[in-house]
Amino acid sequence: MAERKRPDPGRVLALLWGTPAPAPARGPRPKVTLEQIIRAGTELADAEGLDALSMRRVAERLGIGTMSLYTYVPGRTELVHLMYDRAVGPTPPPPEGATWRQALRHYAHLGRRLHQDHPWTLSVATPGLMLMSPNSTTRADAVYAALAPLGLPAAHQAAIADSVDAYVRGACQGSGAGLTSADLDGGFTDHDDYERWWAEATPHLIGLVTRERFPHLYAIWEAGAFEEFTDAAFDYGLDRLLDGIERHLDEL
CATH class of the missing domain: 1.10.357.10 (Tetracycline Repressor, domain 2)
Structure with missing residues (x-):
């Protein structure tokens, strides 16, 4: 497997802080904008977690070829930086x-x-x-x-x-925020999956985590402090x- 090249921090910072280059006066008009790419990446990460984010998946959401995406953003690392800045x-x-x-x-x-x-x-x-x-x-x-x-x-x-x-x-x-599909190999994709995971586990835990064995923890649990x-x-x-x-x- 080829070693993944570390992104150039100068290029990352140029994208974050610089002004996008103006579109050429001649030639085909760009199919998408940088902001559309950032928004598509953010929507994908919001829905499926950061592990699901790839240049191919973002390109598919936008209806363009993956190689076309690289003309706007050099790679996934740079895109994540842009997504995080816009999210803040x-x-x-x-x-x-x-x-x-x-x-x-x-x-x-x-x-x-x-x-x-x-x-x-x-x-x-x-x-x-x-x-x-x-x-x-x-x-x-x-x-x-x-x-x-x-x-x-x-x-x-x-x-x-x-x-x-x-x-x-x-x-x-x-x-439970921040769970991804890689966590525990459990297939978590969002907070609802996390809630369902615990809902399914609770009947089993009731017989294991008893008031007699763990009286102090049980009192907190029984009071509903862990529910939300x-x-x-x-x-x-x-x-x-x-x-x-x-x-x-x-x-x-």
């Missing part, structure tokens, strides 16, 4: 006069909405994996703008931002994280 989208500011804490809660909920609307983003949102894009960089800058008035060392600001981001990603993963990760549950965990940060700031 513009960053609305927090309410006017928001405190640093209110601002971080605002950005945390934007992150959660991103992963709920596009579960595949969880698999690429790992820090350091994706190159910086216009929308993701704008969002990161907004987070640091909220932290800047605290006067903390840069490393401490980065640690706070990373902690909140890790909480958001962990909470979304815990709710609600907004209130997300906010409770987020607030406890922010409580710790706020207490640390008070001690400085």
Whole structure:
């Protein structure tokens, strides 16, 4: 099997940050636009997971040849970067006069909405994996703008931002977002498959996970805490994280 060539980061960044070349004055008009390609890739990943994304599948959705697709986007890696940037989208500011804490809660909920609307983003949102894009960089800058008035060392600001981001990603993963067809070879394609998986398993688990063997876990399970990760549950965990940060700031 031939070794897959690593994409050129310069070309990836040029696509993300540059202006698409104008269409030639002569010759056939392009059949599709770059935005149509990004949208088709996003729709495919939303429906079937990132594992299903290929240049061939995207070309089929658009009704063009696969080789034609490569005239717009060099490869799958570049396309995923473009998809992620568009999925992040513009960053609305927090309410006017928001405190640093209110601002971080605002950005945390934007992150959660991103992963709920596009579960595949969880698999690429790992820090350091994706190159910086216009929308993701704008969002990161907004987070640091909220932290800047605290006067903390840069490393401490980065640690706070990373902690909140890790909480958001962990909470979304815990709710079943981001499952793909490769997970456990189980054929998961979306959150509904995940729900059906647990619904089918529950009758079997009832006889295994009993109140007598696991009294504390059983009490939480019986109360329905695992049935749905609600907004209130997300906010409770987020607030406890922010409580710790706020207490640390008070001690400085």
